[in-house]
Amino acid sequence: MNIELVGWHDEHSLDHRRRLRNAMLVSLALHASLFAVMVIESSPTLAPMPEFISIELLAAPPTTSRPARPKPAVAPTPPPAAEPAPPEPAPPAPPPVTKAPVQVLPEESPGRILEARPEPKPVLRRPVRERELSYEEAMAALDDELGVDETVDLLRPAPAPVEPEDSGAIGRRVSFELVAWSRAVQRLIRNKWVTPSNFRNRGLATSLEFRLSATGAVIGNPIVVRSSGDPFFDDNAVRALLTVAPLPPPPEPGLQVFIFNAEGN
Amino acid sequence: MLKHRRRHRRLCSGIRFAWSFSFILFGVSPVSAQNLENERGPLPTLEITPGDVKAFRTAVLRFRAVGPPVGEERIAMLREEIERSLVFSSLVLPLEHDAYLASEDSPAFDEGRGLDCDAWKQSGADVLLQGEVRREEGRFRADLRIWDIARCKQIKVGRVRGDRDDLSELGRIIADETVGALTGTRGVSATEIAFISDRTGTRELYVMAADGRRQRPATRSDFLKLAPEWLPDGKAILYVGYQALQPSFFLTSRSKDIAAGPILLDLMKGLPKYRGRFDPTGQELAMVTSVDGAAEIFRVTRKGNQMRRLTNNPAIDISPSWSPDGREIVFVSDRSGAPQLYLMDRDGGNLRRLTFTGAYNASPAWSPDGRWIAYETRVRGQFDLWLIDPSGQINFPIVQHPRSDEAPSWSPDGRKIVFSSRRRGRDDLYVMDWNGENLIRLTSRSGRNIQADWGPQLR
Numbered sequence: 001m002n003i004e005l006v007g008w009h010d011e012h013s014l015d016h017r018r019r020l021r022n023a024m025l026v027s028l029a030l031h032a033s034l035f036a037v038m039v040i041e042s043s044p045t046l047a048p049m050p051e052f053i054s055i056e057l058l059a060a061p062p063t064t065s066r067p068a069r070p071k072p073a074v075a076p077t078p079p080p081a082a083e084p085a086p087p088e089p090a091p092p093a094p095p096p097v098t099k100a101p102v103q104v105l106p107e108e109s110p111g112r113i114l115e116a117r118p119e120p121k122p123v124l125r126r127p128v129r130e131r132e133l134s135y136e137e138a139m140a141a142l143d144d145e146l147g148v149d150e151t152v153d154l155l156r157p158a159p160a161p162v163e164p165e166d167s168g169a170i171g172r173r174v175s176f177e178l179v180a181w182s183r184a185v186q187r188l189i190r191n192k193w194v195t196p197s198n199f200r201n202r203g204l205a206t207s208l209e210f211r212l213s214a215t216g217a218v219i220g221n222p223i224v225v226r227s228s229g230d231p232f233f234d235d236n237a238v239r240a241l242l243t244v245a246p247l248p249p250p251p252e253p254g255l256q257v258f259i260f261n262a263e264g265n
Numbered sequence: 266m267l268k269h270r271r272r273h274r275r276l277c278s279g280i281r282f283a284w285s286f287s288f289i290l291f292g293v294s295p296v297s298a299q300n301l302e303n304e305r306g307p308l309p310t311l312e313i314t315p316g317d318v319k320a321f322r323t324a325v326l327r328f329r330a331v332g333p334p335v336g337e338e339r340i341a342m343l344r345e346e347i348e349r350s351l352v353f354s355s356l357v358l359p360l361e362h363d364a365y366l367a368s369e370d371s372p373a374f375d376e377g378r379g380l381d382c383d384a385w386k387q388s389g390a391d392v393l394l395q396g397e398v399r400r401e402e403g404r405f406r407a408d409l410r411i412w413d414i415a416r417c418k419q420i421k422v423g424r425v426r427g428d429r430d431d432l433s434e435l436g437r438i439i440a441d442e443t444v445g446a447l448t449g450t451r452g453v454s455a456t457e458i459a460f461i462s463d464r465t466g467t468r469e470l471y472v473m474a475a476d477g478r479r480q481r482p483a484t485r486s487d488f489l490k491l492a493p494e495w496l497p498d499g500k501a502i503l504y505v506g507y508q509a510l511q512p513s514f515f516l517t518s519r520s521k522d523i524a525a526g527p528i529l530l531d532l533m534k535g536l537p538k539y540r541g542r543f544d545p546t547g548q549e550l551a552m553v554t555s556v557d558g559a560a561e562i563f564r565v566t567r568k569g570n571q572m573r574r575l576t577n578n579p580a581i582d583i584s585p586s587w588s589p590d591g592r593e594i595v596f597v598s599d600r601s602g603a604p605q606l607y608l609m610d611r612d613g614g615n616l617r618r619l620t621f622t623g624a625y626n627a628s629p630a631w632s633p634d635g636r637w638i639a640y641e642t643r644v645r646g647q648f649d650l651w652l653i654d655p656s657g658q659i660n661f662p663i664v665q666h667p668r669s670d671e672a673p674s675w676s677p678d679g680r681k682i683v684f685s686s687r688r689r690g691r692d693d694l695y696v697m698d699w700n701g702e703n704l705i706r707l708t709s710r711s712g713r714n715i716q717a718d719w720g721p722q723l724r
Binding site: 178182185186189190191192193194195196197198199200207230231232235236237238239240242243245252256257258259260261262264 | 309310311312313314315316318319320321355356386391413414415416420447448449450678679680698699700702
């Protein structure tokens with residue numbers, strides 16, 4: 001207020017240093033607010049994505065009925081899972097960034113993770129930063145939900161989801177929601193993707209690029225961005241994707257790349 | 266008012282300054298939001314690995330008869346034959362008709378009626394087959410349309426004809442074409458298998474459909490026959506007959522331009538011929554004959570000239586099998602003291618041993634794609650079937666059973682293997698996928714059924 005009065009009544013006689021200070025103060029204030037906005041806005045959508053998310057479902061439940069709502073057939077016996085469940089994430093070094101999100105997860109039923117996308121779960125109402133998990137943490141949390149059997153299988157193949165050399169822990173952050181969605185999609189497609197024996201043991205893999213809407217609909221035609229060399233295999237991958245479409249609503253709509261790898265199991 | 270305007274101007278310049286400063290500091294610019302995907306680098310990538318689904322679920326509509334009436338029963342039989350052959354392929358699984366949520370009758374193609382793909386998707390179909398059938402010049406002809414239900418798009422439009430006035434044969438051809446439209450390689454239900462059976466007392470040459478139906482003798486005489494071998498064009502079968510004192514080569518033919526009866530009579534007269542295998546062109550024969558008491562492998566033209574000796578040593582060299590490109594031969598030799606598989610070039614050079622495990626390896630058969638050699642190996646007194654790659658790096662069993670499984674032969678599409686087995690106490694022929702799945706017994710009559718050779722695709 002004082003500054004403003006001085007500046008108004010005697011503009012020409014104002015000390016040059018004062019004017020500079022005013023501008024600096026305004027600038028700093030704006031910087032601070034801008035910085036605050038950026039920090040808050042660094043939601044999972046802007047967080048660096050892992051280049052590759054590879055999740056094995058070796059202990060996938062039998063695909064008996066409709067794949068639209070897959071549920072882990074082996075409901076991991078609730079009582080035993082619940083008892084030791086409030087697991088502190090690994091005694092030696094609890095990650096400082098995430099406030100033990102696994103404490104929330106065991107409260108949910110194992111199947112809900114795959115079908116409760118539209119309604120925000122309690123964990124999702126937390127501040128954005130608390131939802132962020134490292135890849136391993138998110139996987140571990142998901143394993144807790146899916147049960148011990150799958151955990152063992154998931155840990156075994158170690159499919160190198162992120163190249164180890166390209167990352168610090170920060171570069172590998174991925175939302176729990178994305179991991180859960182990825183798993184649900186993998187399971188859906190695996191249950192529909194026809195892979196006869198003559199497609200196996202030939203090193204076939206094809207990459208499809210397509211756009212997903214917020215509702216999970218595949219927009220337009222998927223494009224084969226990297227062919228396996230066998231047009232029938234490529235065609236079959238497109239068929240599998242479109243057969244399961246619409247997918248569950250993705251955490252991040254937009255362009256996606258799916259690699260159909262015949263040797264990945 | 267003036268005061269207000271000046272204050273506003275100063276504020277705006279401050280914001281501009283702050284904004285440009287932030288751009289320097291953090292690299293954030295107003296346009297960066299539009300380039301979000303580029304800023305984030307690679308797109309999220311998800312890897313999908315195979316599950317347990319190995320067959321396309323297919324709706325087979327009832328074909329529509331065009332022209333002279335074909336008859337309801339025959340139309341139903343045609344669909345039954347198509348579905349049965351699809352099941353045999355183990356690649357395409359016909360849906361139960363009860364599951365159909367749309368009409369099971371093929372529409373007239375010239376109506377241009379679309380397909381209710383949503384209904385078929387709800388029915389669980391990945392693929393749909395529809396068609397028209399008509400009789401034409403004494404044969405049946407079918408016009409096919411194969412639909413991809415997920416994309417609601419025709420993936421194949423074609424026309425097939427049977428060789429005879431036989432709707433069941435046409436059904437097998439249609440099924441094979443359907444498999445081809447989905448996998449790139451036609452099915453083999455319309456192919457045939459030659460084999461030796463003594464069900465009538467003497468060992469005769471027989472022929473049957475690939476799924477074991479229509480078994481019938483191809484020879485009828487009173488001498489022993491062994492080692493059948495199809496000509497690559499499928500017009501005749503070579504076999505070894507013990508008509509005289511020494512075994513020699515014979516042909517049985519279903520083509521008028523190939524004479525049936527003994528062949529290569531003047532070749533190495535007086536020496537026994539135990540086995541002949543045609544090269545992929547059908548113009549040359551790798552044959553096994555006995556010279557100085559040891560079985561050796563020779564190469565000779567079909568007319569019997571330009572004979573060349575490929576092996577020459579005191580050991581036994583038998584069971585040649587050509588690589589699909591005709592450049593190499595895999596065979597069995599006991600030159601190391603026990604029967605093992607060896608490879609050599611077509612001129613006999615570049616000899617190298619292929620198998621080093623197992624004390625008794627025999628009956629090699631090179632796969633049509635060249636990637637594998639199936640063979641039998643003795644384990645605890647019985648034979649199992651194994652696959653080895655031509656480099657010898659990969660070697661694994663495909664059939665392990667307490668009783669013997671022997672003499673593998675590949676289907677022309679390389680997806681299946683026929684072999685003989687004693688698992689039911691006597692020799693019978695079985696077929697399975699090359700990875701050991703989908704085992705089917707083909708023969709069940711009395712007698713021994715052995716030495717199967719899978720014939721070629723004829724169209």
